[in-house]
Amino acid sequence: xxxxxxxxxxxLLPAIAGASPLIDSRAVPAEVSRPLAATVRADRARRPxxxxxxxxxxxxxxxxxxxxxxxRPSVALELRAMGPSALLPMLDALALSGYPRDLSDxxxxxxxxxxxxxxxxxxxxxxxxxLRGVFATATEALELRASARGLARVCQERDRRxxxxxxxxxxxxxxAAALGLCASPEAASWMVAQLESTxxxxxxxxxxxxxxxxxSSWARPGARSRIDAPLRARAAxxxxxxxxxxxxxxxxxxxxxxxMGGAEVLAAVRDALRVAPAxxxxxxxxxxxxxxxxxxxxxxx
Amino acid sequence: MDPTPRPRWLIAALAALLAGCAEDAATSPAGLTxxxxxxxVVDAPAAPRVRLLVDADRDGVVxxxxxxxxFRASWDAAHGAVFLAxxxxxxxxxxxxxxxxxxxxxxxxxxxxxxxxxxxxNLADDATGRLTLTxxxxxxxxxxxxDEGVWRRVDLEAETLTAAExxxxxxxxxxxxxxxxxxxxxxxxxxxxxxxxxxxxxxDRVVLRVAPxxxxxxxxxTDHVYATVGAGVFSLARFINDLDAITAADEMPxxxxxxxxxxxxERDFGPDVWTQDYMELGWTAMPGGAAPHGxxxxxxxxxxxxxxxxxxxxxxxxxxxxxxxxxxxxYPSARAHDPSLDSFGNLEVIPPYxxxxxxxxxxxxxxxxxxxxxLRDFLNAQRVQGPVLELxxxxxxxxxxxxxxxxxxxxxxxxxxxxIASPRAARAQLQALVAADPANGERVMFEGQRWFYPQDHxxxxxxxxAARTVNSILADEDLMAFNQGDQAHIDLVREALQTEAGLxxxxxxxxxxxxxxxxxxxxxxxxxxTVNLLLYGRxxxxxxxxxxxVDGADFMETHLRALMRAEGITxxxxxxxxxxxxxxxxVHCGTNALRRIPARGxxxxxxx
Numbered sequence: 001x002x003x004x005x006x007x008x009x010x011x012l013l014p015a016i017a018g019a020s021p022l023i024d025s026r027a028v029p030a031e032v033s034r035p036l037a038a039t040v041r042a043d044r045a046r047r048p049x050x051x052x053x054x055x056x057x058x059x060x061x062x063x064x065x066x067x068x069x070x071x072r073p074s075v076a077l078e079l080r081a082m083g084p085s086a087l088l089p090m091l092d093a094l095a096l097s098g099y100p101r102d103l104s105d106x107x108x109x110x111x112x113x114x115x116x117x118x119x120x121x122x123x124x125x126x127x128x129x130x131l132r133g134v135f136a137t138a139t140e141a142l143e144l145r146a147s148a149r150g151l152a153r154v155c156q157e158r159d160r161r162x163x164x165x166x167x168x169x170x171x172x173x174x175x176a177a178a179l180g181l182c183a184s185p186e187a188a189s190w191m192v193a194q195l196e197s198t199x200x201x202x203x204x205x206x207x208x209x210x211x212x213x214x215x216s217s218w219a220r221p222g223a224r225s226r227i228d229a230p231l232r233a234r235a236a237x238x239x240x241x242x243x244x245x246x247x248x249x250x251x252x253x254x255x256x257x258x259x260m261g262g263a264e265v266l267a268a269v270r271d272a273l274r275v276a277p278a279x280x281x282x283x284x285x286x287x288x289x290x291x292x293x294x295x296x297x298x299x300x301x
Numbered sequence: 302m303d304p305t306p307r308p309r310w311l312i313a314a315l316a317a318l319l320a321g322c323a324e325d326a327a328t329s330p331a332g333l334t335x336x337x338x339x340x341x342v343v344d345a346p347a348a349p350r351v352r353l354l355v356d357a358d359r360d361g362v363v364x365x366x367x368x369x370x371x372f373r374a375s376w377d378a379a380h381g382a383v384f385l386a387x388x389x390x391x392x393x394x395x396x397x398x399x400x401x402x403x404x405x406x407x408x409x410x411x412x413x414x415x416x417x418x419x420x421x422x423n424l425a426d427d428a429t430g431r432l433t434l435t436x437x438x439x440x441x442x443x444x445x446x447x448d449e450g451v452w453r454r455v456d457l458e459a460e461t462l463t464a465a466e467x468x469x470x471x472x473x474x475x476x477x478x479x480x481x482x483x484x485x486x487x488x489x490x491x492x493x494x495x496x497x498x499x500x501x502x503x504x505d506r507v508v509l510r511v512a513p514x515x516x517x518x519x520x521x522x523t524d525h526v527y528a529t530v531g532a533g534v535f536s537l538a539r540f541i542n543d544l545d546a547i548t549a550a551d552e553m554p555x556x557x558x559x560x561x562x563x564x565x566x567e568r569d570f571g572p573d574v575w576t577q578d579y580m581e582l583g584w585t586a587m588p589g590g591a592a593p594h595g596x597x598x599x600x601x602x603x604x605x606x607x608x609x610x611x612x613x614x615x616x617x618x619x620x621x622x623x624x625x626x627x628x629x630x631x632y633p634s635a636r637a638h639d640p641s642l643d644s645f646g647n648l649e650v651i652p653p654y655x656x657x658x659x660x661x662x663x664x665x666x667x668x669x670x671x672x673x674x675x676l677r678d679f680l681n682a683q684r685v686q687g688p689v690l691e692l693x694x695x696x697x698x699x700x701x702x703x704x705x706x707x708x709x710x711x712x713x714x715x716x717x718x719x720x721i722a723s724p725r726a727a728r729a730q731l732q733a734l735v736a737a738d739p740a741n742g743e744r745v746m747f748e749g750q751r752w753f754y755p756q757d758h759x760x761x762x763x764x765x766x767a768a769r770t771v772n773s774i775l776a777d778e779d780l781m782a783f784n785q786g787d788q789a790h791i792d793l794v795r796e797a798l799q800t801e802a803g804l805x806x807x808x809x810x811x812x813x814x815x816x817x818x819x820x821x822x823x824x825x826x827x828x829x830x831t832v833n834l835l836l837y838g839r840x841x842x843x844x845x846x847x848x849x850x851v852d853g854a855d856f857m858e859t860h861l862r863a864l865m866r867a868e869g870i871t872x873x874x875x876x877x878x879x880x881x882x883x884x885x886x887x888v889h890c891g892t893n894a895l896r897r898i899p900a901r902g903x904x905x906x907x908x909x
Binding site: 058062063066067068069070071072074075076077078081110113114117121142145212213216217218219220251254255256257258259260261286289290293294297298 | 567571573578644698725732753779782785789793818820822884890
């Protein structure tokens with residue numbers, strides 16, 4: 001195919017195929033779509049190959065994905081491997097052009113979530129208008145998760161506020177679990193305070209998961225931690241206290257405790273064990289044992 | 302010790318009398334009287350004695366004495382007759398033997414549990430006998446009789462036994478067409494009633510229980526190994542060639558399944574290489590004398606949209622090789638149902654331990670992400686390896702328990718240890734290498750390997766290099782946080798498995814590899830998942846790790862070899878990155894193994 005023809009086909013293909021944006025049009029109002037379309041048009045003319053790649057994903061081909069072990073469409077890894085240069089083509093597919101061939105419901109869902117996740121993971125402010133629109137309008141948990149994480153990664157003031165003040169249950173859960181990605185002391189303090197005081201068990205579990213990811217002792221050990229030592233200790237105590245208080249959330253809170261790890265969590269568990277009722281002791285001892293295993297292998301503990 | 306031990310039937314009879322249920326032959330030794338005969342007919346010494354006999358003492362022989370008599374109508378861990386679900390195809394006619402009304406040759410006759418009608422003396426010429434069976438309509442339970450070496454089905458509705466036949470005695474055989482179900486624990490009662498006109502001459506009954514389907518433990522003796530091949534798929538051929546060489550060196554028979562056979566080949570699709578996933582191999586058995594008598598059985602995946610699974614019915618089934626398939630009548634389409642969980646890499650057996658002499662099944666299943674309920678019901682109905690221990694695998698993209706746990710035999714009182722995936726150990730190992738020599742931080746992992754679409758793959762497409770330095774891996778905050786999260790999940794399931802089997806920490810070996818996120822917070826092995834291995838005897842085949850060389854050898858291979866050697870196990874490594882690892886599976890996923898029925902396969906001694 002001649003280059004001009006190839007460029008034209010990439011430009012025209014979505015329209016020919018009748019493709020539609022992958023996300024709800026309410027998520028992309030005109031003030032978002034218009035400037036994005038202009039940017040994409042210019043970019044596509046410069047780099048048609050990048051668009052061609054995003055418009056032709058192997059992970060959406062049944063002949064490929066049905067032979068993976070999970071056996072279902074999946075594109076996140078493939079998109080991730082394309083790197084930052086795929087950002088605008090991905091935003092284009094999500095918000096403007098859609099995908100240039102018919103997709104099954106599962107394929108379309110996999111593409112939408114995969115694009116949202118990958119766009120968010122790039123931490124590029126150019127994605128924020130679309131991510132904000134999705135977070136404000138989506139109802140599906142995975143879309144909310146992906147958009148909240150994308151917003152938290154960039155962590156602009158207005159997005160941090162939006163995540164912290166989300167009230168509807170699915171938004172609130174996604175926001176709480178994502179906020180740990182915000183490199184912001186304010187967000188961390190807010191999460192700890194919320195975890196200490198919330199009366200909603202599911203919210204507590206989501207906050208703990210978010211804190212654990214943000215305070216992961218493997219990701220950012222010691223002085224590299226985004227959360228200072230006193231706040232880490234407070235977060236650890238809060239997770240373990242809620243673990244004791246909320247039996248139905250113990251699996252999730254236990255995972256959070258171990259996902260955060262480190263000496264602070266171990267100290268909190270040992271403190272809790274001193275006063276724990278008999279029914280709580282086996283669970284706490286199991287967490288203690290796991291933490292000890294990890295710490296004994298960690299040269300930087 | 303009691304210097305004059307009494308017969309067990311006498312003790313049981315006394316116990317039954319004390320319990321006030323001496324008349325209930327189903328719960329106490331059958332119709333016992335002072336002379337050991339059937340209660341209805343012994344008052345008059347010369348009266349005919351009606352008696353059905355089974356192998357109640359489980360020695361493989363039906364006799365007219367001792368426990369075979371005393372316990373013929375009861376069933377517990379110590380006594381009671383067993384019969385088989387006759388699901389093999391001894392005459393190789395492509396029909397399961399238990400699905401028809403005939404006995405398909407001598408070998409098939411061996412699969413019938415024997416019931417004898419003891420010869421009845423002093424029986425009037427006009428007496429007749431009638432057999433009745435208390436059994437479910439589904440599965441079918443059939444009774445056969447043999448006359449001068451020829452077997453035929455007994456029509457229980459219509460057929461009567463003549464006085465001559467009753468005087469001579471009869472040999473019967475019984476089979477089921479299937480295994481226990483959630484509704485039927487597998488017990489049947491066969492009764493014989495002898496009458497003379499309206500006069501009741503005597504009757505008797507026996508109780509039998511159908512043998513369950515037992516999933517083979519990976520520690521059971523291996524007969525041979527399976528893997529799926531596909532002509533022209535070179536990345537698969539590399540794996541198969543390695544397996545071929547390893548099994549040949551170990552003198553382990555290796556059989557391949559043609560993944561591109563026209564009966565299941567899908568147009569434009571390559572072979573379904575997940576040999577572990579489309580079938581689970583096990584066995585069923587009844588007492589057989591020196592060793593249990595039974596058959597190997599393949600359980601087909603419940604996933605109805607898995608064409609290659611047809612191999613299990615077409616090619617596995619044969620003499621001594623049975624078949625069972627359970628799935629919901631309408632394969633679940635609920636959002637929480639994930640067909641991936643119906644793959645049998647997601648069904649494994651904790652090897653035998655106290656209280657579970659045939660081990661215990663474990664399976665990934667939670668409400669939010671579940672397997673076919675019909676499968677779980679079936680497995681629980683088999684009882685001896687249950688109830689199925691359900692674990693949360695929703696944090697894994699594929700969601701299979703074989704992604705994080707396996708077992709090896711060791712010389713210890715328990716006889717085995719558990720291997721568990723360990724991102725913790727992998728991270729520590731990489732850190733230690735860098736600490737030992739900072740130059741190691743710039744060494745490249747996965748040199749020359751690619752993600753997604755390997756060359757020579759039938760779906761060959763774009764590839765992305767996998768090579769990455771140790772420093773960049775350790776400094777990847779997202780990757781490390783994700784691994785800490787997955788380690789938390791692994792620790793939780795490890796705790797559940799350790800607690801269940803009573804394993805000490807010394808009986809768990811951490812197998813180092815890092816995970817990574819595939820999508821939606823769900824992960825899979827990033828470094829080849831070496832816990833996902835093929836075991837037979839004292840040999841394991843692991844995925845080639847593709848770490849970097851230290852002193853001329855892949856440091857991870859060196860480490861794993863040493864870990865296994867310390868337990869008396871030889872570790873082999875097979876090349877499978879392109880065909881399995883890059884598609885979220887490893888060696889275990891790509892193989893299967895037919896194991897022999899354990900010599901101590903007395904599942905009937907399990908009291909559950």
